[in-house]
Amino acid sequence: MNALPAPLALPGWSHLYSGKVRDLYVPEGQDPTSSEHLLVVASNRVSAFDFVLEPPIPGKGALLTELSNWWFAQIPMANHLAVGEGTPAVPDAVADRAVVSRRLEMYPIECVVRGALTGSGFIEYQQTGAVCGIELPAGLHDGDLLDEPIYTPAYKAPFGEHDENITLERSAELVGQEVAEALRAASLEIFTAARDLAAERGVVLADTKFEFGKDPVSGELVLADEVLTSDSSRYWDAATYADESLSGSERLASFDKQIVRNWLSASWDKQGTPPVLPEEIVQQTRARYLELYVRLTGSQPA
Known part of the structure; x- marks a missing residue:
C-alpha cells in the first residue's frame, strides 16, 4: 500500500491508526489499549488493487457513515455506536463522517x-x-x-x-x-x-x-x-x-467503486504508481454512492 496522507489534528483526540479509508482516534490523554471510546473517521479516500488513489471521492465518507448509521437503526441488534452520558462529542471538523464507538x-x-x-x-x-x-x-x-x-x-x-x-x-x-x-x-x-x-x-x-x-x-x-x-x-x-438483453457486466454493475476498478484496469498495467483518476470517473463514482443512499433510505443525505 502506498503512503497515506497525514491524519487530521482533532481537538480532544489522539490519532491511533489509519487504514486505507478510515482513521481511528482515542480520547486525548487516555491509554490507547484500554480507552473506553474510539473515534472512527471515514475518509473520502478510495482504494483499488491495494493502492490509495488520487483524488479522493468528494462526500464519500459522509455518505458511507450516514448509510451505515441508517442501517444500524433498522437492525434490532446491539451495535458499536456509543451513546449516553460520558460519550465524547464528535469534532465539528468531521461531524458528518465520524462516529464515536465503544471499545469491543x-x-x-x-x-x-x-x-x-x-x-x-x-x-x-x-x-x-x-x-x-x-x-x-x-x-x-x-x-x-x-x-x-x-x-x-x-x-x-x-x-x-x-x-x-x-x-x-x-x-x-x-x-x-x-x-x-x-x-x-x-x-x-x-x-x-x-x-x-x-x-x-x-x-x-x-x-x-x-x-x-x-x-x-x-x-x-x-x-x-x-x-x-x-x-x-x-x-x-x-x-x-x-434485463436479460444486457451483457453480464451491465446487469451486474454495482453501486460502488467498480467504475474506478474498471478504469484502472484499462488504464494501468499495475506497475509503479497508479495514475490520477479523471474527474469524470470521480464524479461517476460519487453518483453511484449517492444513488444507492437515496434508493435505500428514501431521502437525500444531510
Whole structure:
C-alpha cells in the first residue's frame, strides 16, 4: 500500500491508526489499549488493487457513515455506536463522517454472506463446484441468485496481509464453536432482513461482510464496523439485473467503486504508481454512492 496522507489534528483526540479509508482516534490523554471510546473517521479516500488513489471521492465518507448509521437503526441488534452520558462529542471538523464507538473485543472473523454467486465466489465455484467448502448445484452462472444465502467466513489477516477464506469449522477453531455459530446465525439473519428491505426499494443485495465484537463487560455479541455500505456490500439495480438483453457486466454493475476498478484496469498495467483518476470517473463514482443512499433510505443525505 502506498503512503497515506497525514491524519487530521482533532481537538480532544489522539490519532491511533489509519487504514486505507478510515482513521481511528482515542480520547486525548487516555491509554490507547484500554480507552473506553474510539473515534472512527471515514475518509473520502478510495482504494483499488491495494493502492490509495488520487483524488479522493468528494462526500464519500459522509455518505458511507450516514448509510451505515441508517442501517444500524433498522437492525434490532446491539451495535458499536456509543451513546449516553460520558460519550465524547464528535469534532465539528468531521461531524458528518465520524462516529464515536465503544471499545469491543473484536473477533478475527470477517462474516461474509453471499446471496448471489459472483466475484471470488464464482471463480472458486468454477474451479471446485463449491464456495468455502459449501457445495453448490452444477450449472450456475455469474450473478445467479442462490436459493438460500450462504455464510462464507474469512480470517482477518494481520495488516499488510490478505484475508483468507475459511470454513465454518476453521472459524470455530479460531473463536470457539459457540461464538462461530452465533456469528453465522447473526450474519444470516441480518443479511436476509436487509436483502428483503433492499428488494422493496428496487435493489438486489448480492453479498456483504459483517464484523462483530464482544462487549468486554457483558459478553454481549455486538455488530461493529460499517454495515451494509457500498464499500462492504455488493448491490445491483433490480430492474437492470432482470434485463436479460444486457451483457453480464451491465446487469451486474454495482453501486460502488467498480467504475474506478474498471478504469484502472484499462488504464494501468499495475506497475509503479497508479495514475490520477479523471474527474469524470470521480464524479461517476460519487453518483453511484449517492444513488444507492437515496434508493435505500428514501431521502437525500444531510
